[in-house]
Amino acid sequence: MEDKRKLLDQPLHGIYIPIALILFGTWIFSWSYMPYSIAFIAIVFSFRYYEAMKRRSSIDKNIWRDFELMDKTLIAPMTSIYRFKLNREDEILDIPTGHHLACCFIVDGKDEIRFYSPISNQFDAGFFDILVKHYERGKVTRRLAQVQVGQTVKFRGTVGTLNYSPGMAKEIGLIAGGTGITPILQVITRVITDLEDDTKLKLIYGNETERDILLKNEIDEIAAKYPNFDVHYTVTHPEPSWTGSKGYVTREMIEQYAPQISDDNMLFICGPPEMKRSLFAITQEMGWKKENIFCF
Incomplete structure (x- = not known):
């Protein structure tokens, strides 16, 4: 009605x-x-x-706007969550699932633009969060690290090609590497907060070390609460006490922990460019159709 x-x-x-x-x-x-x-x-x-x-929405697709930094929290080595203030306390950042915001700094007289996926959900009012891993030579991440609470950063958006809708697949395999978890988290949050979305999610999350696993406590909590969500971790350089998989994401891991190959199922992949290229090729060799694979 x-x-x-x-x-x-x-x-x-x-x-x-x-x-x-x-x-x-x-x-x-x-x-x-x-x-x-x-x-x-x-x-x-x-x-x-x-x-x-x-x-009106604080975020504009074409116009750069300044957003005040409210808080920043170090959650892992060289990785922080930045919280930015929206124009109204009751405003919720309404962006399509799996899409990104563009962030801009002027460095050496040039606009340096990077894209970040908000990790806040549709119930967070008055702010949005982005998760950023800092790199020694990262032009934008170095500037972000210097921003103090109360100062502003320019954003616009959104950017993305994923058109997610509830029921677009029976099961979705989510494969993430490092900070590639951020758009994947958008998908997870969208599904678990929609009572009418019964899509089953299976996450394979790879990192260099156990300490590099971002938001592990939050992901494990989701897995414990929602029966339609499973997670499997793999690390390249494990400690002796590590009980998960070891090494990069492999064909064998995908066969064991991702959904079965089917026209009703999909794979979403996000991570470093080399990882995405490799896994896209591997999954096609396995028999996954191109139209059932989405790389962020």
């Missing part, structure tokens, strides 16, 4: 029809009142325009 409660928020019902009725009524009653009607319409239209401008 169509929800009628927000009809007045639409231009047709909230502006055009009322204006037409006022002008028509004035014409029927007396032309002498037309200047007053026009003045009244101008006042009402200005107020509604002001309200609409206040409710």
Whole structure:
């Protein structure tokens, strides 16, 4: 059933029809009142325009806007979560699942742009979070690390080609490497917070060491609470006490921990470029169709 409660928020019902009725009524009653009607319409239209401008999204697809840093938290070696303030306390960053925000700094007179996937969910109001791994030679990450609480950073967006919808697959295999977990987390959050989405998710997450596994506690908590979500970890340089898989993500791991090859199932892959190229080739050799594989 169509929800009628927000009809007045639409231009047709909230502006055009009322204006037409006022002008028509004035014409029927007396032309002498037309200047007053026009003045009244101008006042009402200005107020509604002001309200609409206040409710507009903080993020613009084409215009760089400044966002104030509210907090930053070191969660792993050289990796932090940055929290940025939205324009309104009740605003929720509404972006398509698996899409990214563009971040810009001017470095040596040039615009340096990098893309980050927000990890905050659709219930987080007034802010958005991005997870960033810092690199010694990273032009943007070095500048981000220097930003202090209260200072601003330029963002715009969103950018992305994933068109996720509930039920687009029975099972989705999620393969992530390092900070490639961020858009994957968007997918996980979208599925587990939608009561009508019963998609089964199977995550294979690879990192260099156990300490590099980002948000492991949060991922393990999700796995414990949601029966339709499973996770398997692999690390390249394990400690003696490590009980998970060892080495890079392999064909054998995908065969064991990802969904079965089927037209009803999909694979989402995100990580370093070499990892994505390698796994895309491996999964096709296994029999996965191109249209059932999505690389971020």
